[in-house]
Amino acid sequence: MAASWADLPPELLELCSRQLLLEDWFAFRSVCSTWRAAAFKERFDFPWLMLADEDKSAESRWAEFRCLFTLRIHRVLLPEAKSCLSSRGWILTIGKDSEMHMLNPLSRAATRYRDDIIVLPSVNKISGSDYDEGSDYDELVVKFILSASPASSPNYTVMVIYWPSGPLCYWKPGNEEWKLLTLPDPLDPVLENVLDVIHYQGQFIGVNSFGSILRFDPDGPDPIEVLLERPQEFRDLIKFCVDLYLVESAGRLLLVSHFRLLEDSKDYTTGFKVFAVDLDTRQWTELESIGNACLFVGFNSSFSVHVDENQHSIKPNCIYFTGCCDMGTYYMEDGRIEFDKKADYNPHPPLWIDSPPLWIEPSF
Template sequence: MAKAVDWSAVDDLLLVEISQRMVLHTDFAAFRGVCTSWRSAVPKENFKLKMPWLLLPPKICSDLRDFVIPPQGVTRRTLLPEANAKMCFSSKGWLITIARDLSMNLLHPFSRDQIKLPHIKSFDNRRSLDMSKTYASFIHKVVLSSDPLLTSDSIVMVIHGDKGVLAYSKPGDKAWTTINTWRGKYFDFTFYKGRFYAINSHGKIMACDVRGDNPTIAQQVANMPDNIPLCEKVYIVESLGRLLVVIRDGVSLRPIKKESSQTTYGNYGFRVYEVDLSTNNWTRIKDMGNTTLFLGHSSSMSIESDGVYAKPNRIYFTDDCIDAYWFKKKGGGKDMGIYNIEDGSIEPYLLGDSRHRLTPPMWVEQS
């Protein structure tokens, strides 16, 4: 009879060596769950490479959702009825869902845990919008300050409404609180060093400290220089301790030919700037070293790449032309690829159409 193996006696150094070769957070979590000694030898902080997964829209109304795992393109199918027929966003490894009855929830895509958020009807400017528009396009972006599984004070902030203003919700809140300062429609925002930073249509970066003395006031902390064209789509991203602003060209619908009624779109370039908030200095970056950015609809993030599972100095981008998703025949989801920041070249990634207007392809962090 074979002798039973005492897995708890495995050498700690060997356990650490094995854990460092894992690229999927789900495998890492299962590894730590073998026994108490393994969990002690390999703390959560040991998992460094958190490759985001690409959540695909359902091809039909289904409880099943597909996640594509870079770089091999392996697909993991997950039962997720809580997201069926709902508008979805992504932040900190969670999905934010909006149902037809205008209820909102945080949804963990793998544990399927849910956290109730204040109802859309609790927004100050909700009454001016009809039901269909509220459900499909009232919320433009959602960002969590932290993973609710790791902290008890995670704050949810959104860009919402026709004017693209900010609002937030703290744990236990029954209604959304609007940020009063508005100086142009907000394009994007991120959580960086304890505050939310948002960039608006005038290129101004506003800081919101919702834990401070004036939580409903946004303060201007930077302004895009006049020699930087704002263009079509702007992202603001925290990247390994730096604050980046990324400008994307080609994301809007445009005529195929001059004076043509037929339209097309497609990304043809990115410009990356590091912003020094203390001096308002904007530095163009063409070499990000081993940093990789993931940009697109709903969520944007960066990782420190190992060169194997994600190409360094690249931008992995998803289709962010929301207008295209409303065309039944043409649809959206086609403008996806990998952009080389150094030489400006683009290689396609995940070819095909993803026409689901409620949940376009989006990056989801591992958590």
């Protein structure tokens, strides 16, 4: 019989640690060095997947997160939300009352929910907008982009993309409402269907459905500028894709085109193309390989991860994707697609369409 709690057998302590909620697992490891050593190993320098939410009835929200290293699923308490989006490891929640909050779900669990939640203006408080007061704004927000993590910089900007017309709104700490990015000529179609935006080399860079690369400068005299049109030789490739994503990988700006096919009332992914976009030389280059990098695209703000020999659970030269009707891994080497068989493929629409699966970028 153990003389003290610290003397319990390591295998028993490890088994106990596997039964805990994530916040209790952090507390378990802080008891003493013996318990820390015995606890099962979890990794926070890996991407995580926030699983789709199919429970619309719960007033308090327990979200499920899967670590791609251990493949374990953890439940984390989030504020009540109708929908969620992710960027730089942070979650943007939109409640049924249109209230918006921002938080880092994994660091909150580590501090047993003592981290402050950042309260943003309501989604329907948009300066300069002519949206109908009765609109379901939460159903229109499709992307959330942070210029920097609020944990590392107080001078960050939040940008969101609205669907289907693609206007962009932004917010900075201290502002009481969202501000709408507008063009001098309201008939200019450049802002139609902005599909993705990232913060790249100190500026917001976006892509629209035409394949045009755009720059957004909320504080500048020219808030929106077309940097680069899609090259003629790639027009057919871009024309027939259904989604475009921008990703920074090893300092390069990558454009990822996502192809899907509708067949027998089922929409499924058929492939991807990746282009390196050089804004200085104004050149596009189609890539056959992305080397030791892997890309994470979908409803999240896209990101890349460098894969080394110790990261066996994620694979290099691959694209990890989520979509409206499927999710999985695309292998650049041979074009093979490995679908996640646990995903809900109901296309009419999926039960989780309000709160889809989200890749969570490593952030702490």
